[in-house]
Amino acid sequence: MAxxxxxxxxxRRDDADEDLLETKPxxxxxxxxxxxxxxxxxxxxxxxxKVSAEVIIMDRVFPLVLIAVGLVxxxxxxxxxxxxxxxxxxxxxxxxxxxxxxxVTIGTLMAAGMLLGIDYGELKGAILKLAAIASINNCIxxxxxxxxxxxxxxxxxGIACFGLFLFLFELDFWEAGMSLVAVGLIQFFAKLMLIALxxxxxxxxxxxxxxxxxxxxxxxTLAIA
Numbered sequence: 001m002a003x004x005x006x007x008x009x010x011x012r013r014d015d016a017d018e019d020l021l022e023t024k025p026x027x028x029x030x031x032x033x034x035x036x037x038x039x040x041x042x043x044x045x046x047x048x049x050k051v052s053a054e055v056i057i058m059d060r061v062f063p064l065v066l067i068a069v070g071l072v073x074x075x076x077x078x079x080x081x082x083x084x085x086x087x088x089x090x091x092x093x094x095x096x097x098x099x100x101x102x103x104v105t106i107g108t109l110m111a112a113g114m115l116l117g118i119d120y121g122e123l124k125g126a127i128l129k130l131a132a133i134a135s136i137n138n139c140i141x142x143x144x145x146x147x148x149x150x151x152x153x154x155x156x157x158g159i160a161c162f163g164l165f166l167f168l169f170e171l172d173f174w175e176a177g178m179s180l181v182a183v184g185l186i187q188f189f190a191k192l193m194l195i196a197l198x199x200x201x202x203x204x205x206x207x208x209x210x211x212x213x214x215x216x217x218x219x220x221t222l223a224i225a
Contacts, residue, residue, distance in 0.1 A: 059125035063132040063168070074098065077142035093197070101190045105134045105183060112182050118175045124186050129168045137161050137187060182213030214217065 074094055082090030106127055113120050120126035137157050144153030161183055167177035 016047035041046065058168070059122070060128065063125075063128035063157045066132035067128075067135045068162075070132070070139040071098075074135070074142050076122065076144040077139065080146040081142065094138075094142060096109075097193075098135070098191055101186060102131050102134045104190070105186050108182055108186055109179060112178065116178055118179065120169055126169075129164075131165045133161055133168070133183065136164065137183060141187070141191075 054199075077089060077092040078094035079087040082088070109120070109130055110126070112118065120130070137160070140153050140157040140160060141150070144150045144157075147153075158180060161174055162180050165171050165179050166173075169176075171179065
């Protein structure tokens with residue numbers, strides 16, 4: 001009997017130990033800390049897209065080359081139009097007109113693109129391409145003035161701009177045609193403003209010359225005195 005009692009006590013102790021082990025909270029296994037695997041707080045960074053060399057050439061290099069060529073040809077043509085005496089004045093008119101036309105052209109085409117649903121692509125690339133088209137158009141028109149064929153070069157400028165819209169922006173014929181119409185209207189009003197400024201300056205110079213010729217010479221005034 002005593003042996004049975006001891007066995008029962010031993011079983012009770014074992015059961016009590018098992019109950020204690022089950023009721024104790026299990027410790028979580030410590031995970032190795034790795035700072036590189038920690039997630040950064042805030043918004044996850046967007047994956048960077050690799051830009052191909054062809055995209056860089058078409059969106060950056062080629063438009064910059066067109067802008068440089070257009071500026072050089074415009075300067076040469078403006079100097080030829082002004083001649084030896086008025087070369088500086090003609091270059092100043094050309095530069096001022098180009099600086100005024102390019103931002104207006106870009107803004108107008110962007111607004112027209114939003115209204116007509118024309119996609120010119122990324123903003124930075126679109127600005128460079130539109131500036132290149134405006135520069136080439138300007139140089140063709142000034143070359144026409146220099147060669148004495150201002151009206152014959154207008155179709156050439158239109159064909160060049162139309163081809164550049166198709167090539168640079170990959171537009172269809174309707175989108176390129178609407179863009180060309182917008183550029184033509186801007187160039188037309190800009191030329192009217194330029195002509196008005198030149199006429200105003202010519203009138204002011206004529207008035208100055210008339211006033212200078214109307215004054216009596218210095219020796220005559222001294223003799224009269």
